[in-house]
Amino acid sequence: MKFRVDDEVIVIAGADKGHRGKILKVDRDKDKVVVEGAARVWKHVRQSQKNPQGGRLNKEMPMSASNVMLVDPSTGKPTRIGVRYLDDGSKERFAKASGESLGQIAPAKASKAAS
Numbered sequence: 001m002k003f004r005v006d007d008e009v010i011v012i013a014g015a016d017k018g019h020r021g022k023i024l025k026v027d028r029d030k031d032k033v034v035v036e037g038a039a040r041v042w043k044h045v046r047q048s049q050k051n052p053q054g055g056r057l058n059k060e061m062p063m064s065a066s067n068v069m070l071v072d073p074s075t076g077k078p079t080r081i082g083v084r085y086l087d088d089g090s091k092e093r094f095a096k097a098s099g100e101s102l103g104q105i106a107p108a109k110a111s112k113a114a115s
Helices: none
Strands: 009-011 020-027 032-035 040-045 055-060 068-071 081-085 091-095 102-105
Touching: 009 032
Parallel strands: none
Antiparallel strands: 009 020, 009 068, 020 032, 040 055, 081 091, 091 102
């Protein structure tokens, strides 16, 4: 999965289709992401010492990573994410629509450097 925390995404499927928000959490094992303000549910909480009030909490739930697309920083439209090696051998994410870099994800490797 190529998503990172604090990426801005748009929901492309489900009840919150069209919602834009930041990724708060990424679960790579289950292929799910938590998007700020999307997939909100009411959680009923019993009174306890930790939560003396009790009642209902509104919280975001994880959604499948396939239901979100990254927002291209240059155009503001949804785009796919690609990975490429730079000339120095470092690895970076990029927006496939515009080709703009989304940041480095691995340090330089001599074996991947351009000859």
